[in-house]
Amino acid sequence: MSSIDTTKHGEDNNNIDTIAQDIERVVISEDKKDTDKDCTSCEQNNNVDNVGTDVMFTELQTRTKRGKDDSSDSFECSLCSWGQTTKICKSCEQKLEQAKNDDDDDNEDFNSVTKQKNTSTCASCGKEGYSDDMNTCNKCKEVKYCNAACKKKHRTKHKKSCERRVAELHDEKLFKEHPPSEECHICFLPLQHGIQTESFMSCCGKVICAGCIVAMKMSVIAIRKSGGKINDLCAFCRTPPPSSDKESLNRIEKLVDKGNANAFYTLGLAYRKGDFGLTQSYQKANELYLKAGGLGCSKAYYGLGISYEKGTGVAIDKNKAKHYYELAAIGGYVGARHNLTRFEADAGNVERAMAHLVLAARAGDESLMNKVKEYFIKGIVTKDGYATTLRAYHDRQKVMKSDAREEAAALLLKLHG
DSSP: OOHHHHHHHOOOOOOHHHHHHHHHHHHHHHHHHHTTTTTTOOSSSSSOHHHHHHHHHHHHHHHHHHHHHOOOGGOOOOTTTTTSSSSSSSSHHHHHHHHHHHHHHHHHHHHHHHHHTEEOOOOTTEEEEGGGGGEEETTOOOESSSHHHHHHHHHHHHHHHHHHHHHHHHHHHHHSSOOOOBOOTOOOOBSSTTSSSEOOOOOTOOOOHHHHHHHHHHHHHHHHTTOOOOOOOTTOOOOOOOSSHHHHHHHHHHHHHTOOOOHHHOOOOOHHTTOOOOOOOHHHHHHHHHHHHHHOHHHHHHHHHHHHHHTTTSEEEEEEHHHHHHHHHTOOTTTHHHHHHHHHHHHHHHHHHHHHHHHHHHHHTTHHHHHHHHHHHHHOOOHHHHHHHHHHHHHHHHOOOHHHHHHHHHHHHHHHO
16 A cells, blocks of 8 residues: 555656646746737837847846746836836837926926016016016015116106105004014013013023013022022023123123124113213114114114104204104004104194004003093094003903012012102
8 A cells, every 4th residue: 555655646746747847838938928018008019129138038047047936136117117128118218208398398388377477567668578587666666667777767757656655555564553572581471561571681682571580589589588599590591690790791792793683772772871881872872773673673773763852872853763763663662652652743643643542552551541541531532442442452461461570560669669
């Protein structure tokens, strides 16, 4: 039995070898047939580079000798996946070139349409041109010219309408509702209006509300009373206060070198008052105010307006004073509207004066809110106008108040009366 079983087992092995050889021949035959198939994308075989075909057959022969299909070493057309070649068939190259040309044409068409949409007419000669390539009026920014010569030629005709439009644009900015004030860098509440409600820290360059400063001071006092030893520190960066005027000045000047707008304004105040051992100079103060305003400190424009109104360091110029008060108001400094209300009232512009008054009251200014109330009692302000202003005033006051700020206000009132 065992010999019969062994013989049968041997015959089965021979049959398996024969089947394996047949499968190998079929596989090789099918592989060769695959190499003769047309490109499925372009249906062209003759366009394939001969070098790619030689590489293909060499690779197939190598794989046959290995007795395995090493798919990781296969080569295909990178576009249509036809055959086993490392190159792109010529038809696909043509299609690529055509697609590229189509994209270029589309871009040219898009640019052409864009230019047509952005065309403008020269206000002087009437010629049309691409807006970005034309000269624009330097003041109103709305009228286009084909060149500088046309702009100069049209200047006399355009002057009145230009000035009128510039004034309209200026008033749009001037009489816009005030956004919330800058936030304290510790409690993140909008800063209050008025004096002694905030402080500029020369160590870190941050503006901190009086509430946070007093809260820090009270915590230091409490630690000292309990026997602890602690120095006064900045409420934001925990830096000890300057030990001398020279150190204070050095800190401010370092922030000025970094372009800190509030540092420019603080240094201007120092020159105006002669603080930190500086020689008093109104002219230097005004120069620093102008730089601070340009960097975004609207309060500095207010200080410059006062200089022109009172003639400190400059000749008295009411028009320039009003101009800088307006820049301060546009920048968000509500206190400037006090002076603008007075300027407009003195000039007989009652509507503009009331507009400044109401805008300041709506922004949370307590003293001007009392003025609105006074004018309501006199019948100058309507009932609806007073009601809407009062609601807006209370809304602003709510977001600016805190227990720490109330405590600080009470303490300052006690100290300074």
